[in-house]
Amino acid sequence: MNFFRDIWTSGRPVCSVEFFPPKNEDSEKQFLLTAERLKGYHPNFVSMTYGAGGSSRDRSIGFGQQLRTEFGYEVLPHLTCVGHSRAEIGSILDEFADRGFKGIMALRGDPPQGATEFKPHPDGLRYAADLVSFIHQNHPSFALGVAGYPEKHPEADTAENDLRHLTAKVGAGADFITTQLFFDNADYFRFVKNCRAAGITVPILPGILTAVSWKQVSRFSAMCGSKLPAQLAADLERASGDPAAEEEVGINWAKDQIIGLLKAGAPGFHLYILNRSKPALELMHRLGEELGTDFRTIPRAEDKNL
Numbered sequence: 102m103n104f105f106r107d108i109w110t111s112g113r114p115v116c117s118v119e120f121f122p123p124k125n126e127d128s129e130k131q132f133l134l135t136a137e138r139l140k141g142y143h144p145n146f147v148s149m150t151y152g153a154g155g156s157s158r159d160r161s162i163g164f165g166q167q168l169r170t171e172f173g174y175e176v177l178p179h180l181t182c183v184g185h186s187r188a189e190i191g192s193i194l195d196e197f198a199d200r201g202f203k204g205i206m207a208l209r210g211d212p213p214q215g216a217t218e219f220k221p222h223p224d225g226l227r228y229a230a231d232l233v234s235f236i237h238q239n240h241p242s243f244a245l246g247v248a249g250y251p252e253k254h255p256e257a258d259t260a261e262n263d264l265r266h267l268t269a270k271v272g273a274g275a276d277f278i279t280t281q282l283f284f285d286n287a288d289y290f291r292f293v294k295n296c297r298a299a300g301i302t303v304p305i306l307p308g309i310l311t312a313v314s315w316k317q318v319s320r321f322s323a324m325c326g327s328k329l330p331a332q333l334a335a336d337l338e339r340a341s342g343d344p345a346a347e348e349e350v351g352i353n354w355a356k357d358q359i360i361g362l363l364k365a366g367a368p369g370f371h372l373y374i375l376n377r378s379k380p381a382l383e384l385m386h387r388l389g390e391e392l393g394t395d396f397r398t399i400p401r402a403e404d405k406n407l
């Protein structure tokens with residue numbers, strides 16, 4: 102029995118929320134406030150990103166632990182291969198196990214700031230699939246999530262090759278996939294169809310960015326290779342300069358995306374909230390208004406392929 106393996110079979114939409122470790126006192130306050138406020142919406146689990154560099158790593162583990170012990174969340178810590186030898190990865194895994202984490206989001210990681218290309222540690226791991234295998238062999242009790250890219254990973258030469266590499270991650274032992282953020286549900290539906298055709302059967306949790314500004318959406322879109330639908334770009338551009346109006350556009354877009362996904366039978370949704378409570382809470386509130394106050398207890402739609 103493992104929480105992260107079992108939640109998918111409840112027939113209810115799974116909701117996960119991503120946090121990153123705050124960097125200073127102010128952002129820590131915001132992080133804690135968001136963690137406190139979101140409790141009322143009972144996400145099934147929250148995840149904690151993993152940064153490059155020592156202090157960021159200690160913060161990832163420390164704040165992940167705080168989300169578990171102080172707020173009672175089930176926490177999925179992220180782990181990347183960046184800069185780590187196998188021995189270091191082994192000791193981090195031991196620490197995760199000692200602290201009581203039950204699952205890990207296994208990633209290759211982005212090159213550290215200033216570097217253009219990912220370079221593995223001389224005694225480290227090259228791809229996320231290698232990390233999945235390593236964890237699977239050394240700590241088989243951890244459930245494992247991996248990243249999927251509906252619009253292709255930016256470094257991949259073709260979508261077909263990217264899918265082949267995703268298939269390898271799942272073959273190595275991943276239990277579920279969380280997707281990169283996307284703004285057009287058609288990209289997710291196409292991606293899931295291709296995954297299923299390639300023989301991937303694990304749940305594919307769609308990743309949604311909660312409302313931010315026109316500037317942030319443009320930055321994320323460029324960084325992640327997620328295209329901006331013309332309608333969203335036009336709405337955001339029109340609202341540009343008025344933070345409340347921009348946020349409103351973003352919340353409504355995310356809400357409509359999630360409703361469309363759940364109605365089509367997606368297993369749930371993963372929220373990239375950037376540690377901000379207001380848009381996340383407003384989004385959850387509106388989902389409740391449209392889908393019923395406790396919309397998360399509504400049985401999933403029937404399309405089991407999603």
Ligand SMILES: Cc1cc2nc3c(=O)[nH]c(=O)nc-3n(C[C@H](O)[C@H](O)[C@H](O)COP(=O)(O)OP(=O)(O)OC[C@H]3O[C@@H](n4cnc5c(N)ncnc54)[C@H](O)[C@@H]3O)c2cc1C
Binds near residue numbers: 211229254270
């Ligand atoms: C849900 C989610 C959470 C994330 N959390 C974090 C985080 O906490 N910290 C962080 O630093 N980053 C995070 N990222 C970003 C992620 O680390 C980057 O997108 C990174 O560039 C790729 O990681 P990956 O695990 O997908 O790598 P991989 O699956 O290893 O893929 C990386 C690239 O290599 C290619 N590839 C894979 N295997 C092979 C092979 N055998 N031969 C040739 N090419 C291959 C793939 O097609 C892809 O282009 C996250 C991304 C997502 C979607």
